[in-house]
Amino acid sequence: MSETTVDVGGEPFRISSPDKVMFPEQGWTKLDVVEHFLMCVDGALRGVRDRPVLLKRWNRGVGHDPLFVKRPKGAPRLVDVTFPSARPGQMFVPVDESDVIWMAQQNCLDLNPWNARARDLQHPDELRIDLDPTDEFDFEAAREVAHTVKAVLDDAGLVGWPKTSGNRGIHIYVRLVPEWDFYEVRRAGLALSREVERRHELATTAWWKEERSGVFLDYNQNAWDKTIASAYSIRHTGLVSTP
Template sequence: MSIVVVEGEKLKLSNLSKKMWPDENITKAEFINYYVKIAPFLLPYLKDRPVVFTRYPDGIKGKAFYQKNIPDYAPEWLKTYDEVSFNNGEKKIIRYALLNDLKSLLWAANQASLEIHPWLSRIGTIDYPDFAVFDLDPMENTGFEDARQLALVLKKIFDMEGIKGFPKTSGATGIQIFVPVEPRYTYNEVRNFVEFFCRVLEKTFPEKSTTERNVKNREGKVYLDYLQNVKGKTLIAPYSPRPLPGAPVSAPVTWEELEKGVLPDAFNIRNMPERLKKVGDLFQGVLKEKQKIDKWIVKIF
């Protein structure tokens, strides 16, 4: 165990020699150091957003679990957000972590939180997401290339409509496109906006894409998952690693890179810090360029 002081707080870092990605010889220490390097780029996308973790205490080949509630042993200084709900009159509270600073991020990393999934809204406007997400998810017998082609078609549609979207790889086989919006639309309105364009894409390329909810009927197509735009649902954060061979990360890319045929496994925790030094944060428009979407919300088929 190693004790470090981060932003005035003591952090106990444990099992630093444990292999998180055994085949790549990536230890927990290297994984935590990755978060140190990318924190200035990642933290703006986590600030004031409840997060969900996928934890791999024994590395990617061990058992994993999905965690919403922070554990009882979480430090007192960790900022949290309580989501209160009622089921048959019974009150339920989920206490989410807020990763607003480096010490909180490194605390999560020490929990072997290989994946970080933030909400689409911030605690100040929790019922109003500030971006709409298009999740292009290849199903069986399809792959990243199919998602790439559909993403580029969606880009052309956006250009015609005057909409700005920012693409990133999922870190697996998919592509996610974030459309920043003013945080004054409900989740239902944002979801309807995304559904409208997904159905346009589905009608245009029915042989390649689908909004079919039954998994059995999606084979051979890319699933256009507009249902990610629901309060409490999450997508992988930009720059977050994935528990896959090669230690890939969810990487923001330019539309030009997508056009040239960028590969999903091109970015990993070993080369992403250097890429950030060269190109900077390609995703920052998601936080800065808020858009109005009123005119498309009412166009659902």
């Protein structure tokens, strides 16, 4: 089948190559991916709405490297951005359900938004903590450290919203008033991470991989132009990042 249509908000939406196999081991197709996002489209949209999104296109399925696209052609809408290199560009900004399905049509499995919104690209409205276990540790270790992250946030009067990464880790989002720039938010992420490291023996902020053992708190995910797979993204593992 060369193409089919699906219903998105009462309107037909064309899907090309619906039989393309995206996950060879499981046999899941592009249409399976689209149907996943249709089932959770409200939640998926909340994670990306009004944010510049890096398109990670798995054009040949998860058995091959994805294509990273920051300047997509033919996107429904674009916003002007400046990258850390000082080069100008344009990125896709989803605003409605059809935009989520458009990304699935582009062979995107995981959706990767900025932590700032299009209306104010200089001031993030989320602080993100990425708990990433090193090879000798697993999800349970990340869960242990996540409890300490919560304790530190509680002491600061902040609320963290956790989700699984879809791999072995946990992502924790803290909503912010957009008053601080990327450098200030990154420094806040580093300060939080170091306090967690002080309180929990498995937590580490060691930058060099060779020096890490335990659960790495990747505070650098708050840097300008960094992205994390948002809620309900499908990871290359076949697992879903789930709140």
